[in-house]
Amino acid sequence: MTHYRSGCPIASTLDIVGDKWSLLLLRAMVVGATSYSDFLAAPEKISTNILAERLRRLEAAGLIVRVHPRHGSNRGVYALTERGAALLPALQELARWGEAHLPDRWAAPERFYAARPEDFGAGREPSSG
């Protein structure tokens, strides 16, 4: 249960994902991260305690799901939910701003801007037919 600072939808969204790391974890998932070690490999170097806690929070908030491929396996796999993938447009706008207004930033990969929320969403794989 998150405590909201106000009813404002921006403030409330930030109360969920407005910490120092959550949006970067979602970004990583958009470009393919699925495991704990994938997140650790990101260039920003999140520490392990924060990562574990943040994954729990994002799962509790329904933005990601955790799947253990085989029962009892230590190798977990994380995926975006529809709700989590719906933050993609916000991520894209933040990226666009950074590229346009900050010096010497990397260009986000083409597939990042090309991605759509519908491309993700656990349990809702786009059918090919």
Add this chain to the structure above:
Amino acid sequence: MTHYRSGCPIASTLDIVGDKWSLLLLRAMVVGATSYSDFLAAPEKISTNILAERLRRLEAAGLIVRVHPRHGSNRGVYALTERGAALLPALQELARWGEAHLPDRWAAPERFYAARPEDFGAGREPSSG
């Protein structure tokens, strides 16, 4: 001088405005806040030390400008720069997500979604002719 966690444009943008308050201050300006006391009146109740420090940071980052209407006046006026106003699309996406995915949030005012970056920008008032 901000220290960037990485070259990623999302991470870098968040290194500038990804704290608990900056985006809410920009939001307030989009809907008309111009003075220190306007910011304090926002429903999230920022404390005065944080507000003063954040306004300095946003000014240093070139997202807002501080104008003292008459020389030596204590009544300061803040305005979005072009750079600051360029974050509007990101704010709008965050708001959309909150309205769509969180329960019982306020609806942002029409003029918030209708606003365009070009409507703002200190020293660049849209000419009427």
Add this chain to the structure above:
DNA sequence: GATTCTTACTTGCATTTTGCAAGTAAGAAC
């Protein structure tokens, strides 16, 4: 033109969040 009010802060300290380094537990590889 002195008192009071308002605006815009600063300061000091408590609390919360984040960061770092080390340790652990369990399955997978060899």
Add this chain to the structure above:
DNA sequence: GTTCTTACTTGCAAAATGCAAGTAAGAATC
């Protein structure tokens, strides 16, 4: 069955945020 990898937890240090009170200077009031 020992070693490696993955996925964490724990303890403590540091940084960010929050709260309450104080301050300084212009603006309004008398």
